[in-house]
Every structure is written in C-alpha cells, then in structure tokens.
Amino acid sequence: QKEVEQNSGPLSVPEGAIASLNCTYSDRGSQSFFWYRQYSGKSPELIMFIYSNGDKEDGRFTAQLNKASQYVSLLIRDSQPSDSATYLCAVMDSNYQLIWGAGTKLIIKP
Amino acid sequence: GAVVSQHPSRVICKSGTSVKIECRSLDFQATTMFWYRQFPKQSLMLMATSNEGSKATYEQGVEKDKFLINHASLTLSTLTVTSAHPEDSSFYICSAPASGGSTDTQYFGPGTRLTVL
Numbered sequence: 001q002k003e004v005e006q007n008s009g010p011l012s013v014p015e016g017a018i019a020s021l022n023c024t025y026s027d028r029g030s031q032s033f034f035w036y037r038q039y040s041g042k043s044p045e046l047i048m049f050i051y052s053n054g055d056k057e058d059g060r061f062t063a064q065l066n067k068a069s070q071y072v073s074l075l076i077r078d079s080q081p082s083d084s085a086t087y088l089c090a091v092m093d094s095n096y097q098l099i100w101g102a103g104t105k106l107i108i109k110p
Numbered sequence: 111g112a113v114v115s116q117h118p119s120r121v122i123c124k125s126g127t128s129v130k131i132e133c134r135s136l137d138f139q140a141t142t143m144f145w146y147r148q149f150p151k152q153s154l155m156l157m158a159t160s161n162e163g164s165k166a167t168y169e170q171g172v173e174k175d176k177f178l179i180n181h182a183s184l185t186l187s188t189l190t191v192t193s194a195h196p197e198d199s200s201f202y203i204c205s206a207p208a209s210g211g212s213t214d215t216q217y218f219g220p221g222t223r224l225t226v227l
Binding site: 032034041042043044045046049088090098100101103 | 218
C-alpha cells in the first residue's frame with residue numbers, strides 16, 4: 001500500500017527560528033509533491049508544490065525534494081506565531097492518485 | 111489560485127434527515143472534484159471522486175447509498191448525506207484540481223461542518 005509518512009508532532013520552534021517539516025513516501029514513481037497548511041477548524045490551503053529534485057523557494061518557504069531518498073521537506077524561515085498550524089504533505093503517485101500524510105502539528109513559540 | 115466555494119459552511123440537523131452540501135469551482139471548470147471528511151484531530155480522509163457526467167468513484171468503506179454524489183455540471187458537485195446520524199458529524203471538504211482534470215494541484219473549498227443531533 002502506498003504511504004506518505006509524517007511525524008505527527010507537535011513540533012515546537014521558537015519564533016524567528018527555522019522550522020523543518022519532513023515527509024517520506026513509498027512510491028518511487030511519484031510525480032508531484034505538495035505542502036498544505038491547515039489551521040484548526042479550517043480547510044487546507046496550498047503553500048507550495050514541487051516536481052523536480054532540489055530546492056524551490058517562495059518567500060519564507062523552501063520545499064526540498066530528494067527523489068532518490070523519497071523524501072520531501074518544507075523549511076519555514078523566520079518562523080512566526082501565525083505559522084502555527086498543521087502541515088500536510090501530499091504526494092501524487094505513479095497512478096495520479098493523491099496520497100495524503102497525516103500532518104505535522106507545528107507550534108511557534110513567541 | 112483557483113477558487114472553490116462550499117455551501118453551507120455549517121449545518122446542524124436532526125438525526126434521520128438528509129443534508130446537501132454544494133461545492134462550486136468559481137473561476138474554472140472541473141471535470142473532477144474530490145470529497146473529503148475530517149474528524150477532529152484526524153487527517154483528511156478521501157471519501158469519493160466526483161466525475162462530471164458519470165458516476166462517482168467511492169473509496170473503500172464509504173457507503174454509496176448514504177453519501178450521494180452528483181456532479182451535474184463542470185462547476186458544481188453536490189454531496190448529500192442521507193438519513194444522517196450523530197456519527198456522521200464531521201468536517202466535509204471538497205477540492206478541485208486547478209486544471210479541471212484530476213492530475214493537477216488541488217484547491218480546497220472552505221469546508222462544511224455538519225453536526226447531527
């Protein structure tokens with residue numbers, strides 16, 4: 001069964017520090033990789049997507065993909081209390097099915 | 111990004127009644143939409159894939175006759191929870207791929223919180 005694994009957390013990071021969120025996936029043929037943020041009681045919102053190996057930066061966010069290691073991460077620089085949320089990793093597998101991780105709860109401490 | 115709306119945002123109903131939830135893609139057409147359910151402090155669970163002009167595809171364990179899906183147009187999918195019971199109380203979220211097909215980035219509606227008394 002295809003899986004996407006995330007540490008459930010909570011991950012606690014001081015304000016201003018770098019938060020690092022990790023995700024591993026089982027299907028080596030996976031095509032696309034997404035990071036969503038979900039605040040409590042709200043629906044997920046897309047932060048970033050990445051298709052190619054390497055880094056992709058957007059503002060304070062950097063997605064990193066390593067297909068050889070089947071690993072995708074999200075770095076949040078200069079963490080703010082408003083970044084406190086659950087971060088969901090989603091992977092589109094070789095059958096174009098979107099597989100969701102269970103999410104990592106991130107807490108930014110002022 | 112693409113905009114997806116849902117209506118209603120919140121509904122409270124009595125046990126045994128049916129509830130219809132609408133999902134609309136506002137600025138793009140979607141031949142495929144997805145319906146998710148999320149219980150408190152749990153992850154998203156895909157319930158079904160809604161296909162315009164054809165039958166929905168349900169995930170294992172989801173009752174087709176209880177969760178009726180109709181994808182009547184390229185911008186509207188509806189989920190009807192029939193004979194709702196308290197255990198159906200949950201957060202229901204729809205999503206649609208930005209390209210309209212099934213392989214692109216998904217954008218989520220704001221969700222519908224259903225409470226069955």
